[in-house]
Amino acid sequence: MTIIKICGLSTPDTLAAALDSGADMVGLVFFPKSPRCVDLDTARFLADQARGRAAIVALTVDADDALIEDIVAATRPDLLQLHGHETAARVAAIKARFRRPVMKAVGIASAADVAAARDLAATLLAQADGEDRILLDAKPPKDAALPGGNGLPFDRNLVVGLDLALPFMVSGGLDPASVAEAIRLVTPWGVDVSSGVERAPGVKDPARIEAFIKAARAACDDGGDARGKVA
Template identity: 50%
Template sequence: MSDIRVKICGLRTADDIETAAKAGAAYVGFVFFAKSPRHVSLEDAAELAALAPMGVCKVALTVNASNSELDAITAAVPLDMLQLHGSESPERVTEIKARYGLPVMKAIGIADEADLPQIDIYSAVADQLLIDAKPPKNADLPGGNGLAFDWRLLAGRKYWQRPWMLAGGLTPETVNEGIRMTGTSQVDVSSGVESAPGVKDQALIESFTRSALGKQG
């Protein structure tokens, strides 16, 4: 499983960045959403992004962000990718790609088979897809809720037009099963490596990444 790529999202400290990078994470994510316990300021995100080693993809997670908000984020923080985690339309995805010249990852919430057609729709416009558990009705957060969905819904579906990433309720104990059941080559974790909401646990980051990459010990 050495070809698996890991994204650790919602990082907020220099130790988080160092641990994720040393563990072998391919992506580090910064959350720009005020309701989230993982939210970071532009100033803090800029400092954290500067600490990420070359070759580690720096991702900004936003939720239905306006152009002015995205202007501020992209001006302040050296980024490699934008992650759209709200209800952005395919047209909005296309607009953001054109405006900022950065690859765009679109998150898609899945609860049952009726949600699957969204994957094909967004694969036509996004550079990558993040397949997450659909948040509960009236949830404050569109992701990072620690919820999983039925991975069997994705079994055998390897022919989407874009690279995709499995998210939603993954932990060091479940990530191998998620990879096995879905055939994904990329996984995303946030709450599954935390000791409290918004507080990353260094040992859990190491354990998750080790499990995902198929490393012993």
């Protein structure tokens, strides 16, 4: 079964929509420039709502240890998503300190970026126990304020048949109308959506969340990938 992650959730109602529709992972964003950013008190409440029903993912961008420590204390996440310029050494240091698996985002715009993702996956696997993940996202424009969540796709043909040392998710420009094709074409371990299920930047739409998850599940039933599930 392809893992489905709904990222950038910020209210109890939209989180409930994701959980009730069967999301496997829910993402909380801790990046002040993002319209999806939540404070620690809100995040604590949402994490308690989600716990036991979906894996909790805490997204940071080049965060220092103090911020990550506060996030881990507030939300007790199952996974730390690193969406900045974190090096493999920084990823290893975060894992060693916070005892959480990570999902490292890699921006994709060319074959060279895919090669970089392959090298990173191999390095992370060698450093740890194989619990880490890679997220393949569209590389943001040079003038973009956000490293992700921009609603931009990348050329999926770049990653058709891709075999990384670690399981990978695909993001970037996905929405209820496009997720099935992405699953069938790429057969990723998982898919990740944020802006594609919003009615405005940072404002999730419960109906779009439900439609996205239904479309992804239907693609799996029609022969999409089945690479296992995070406990």
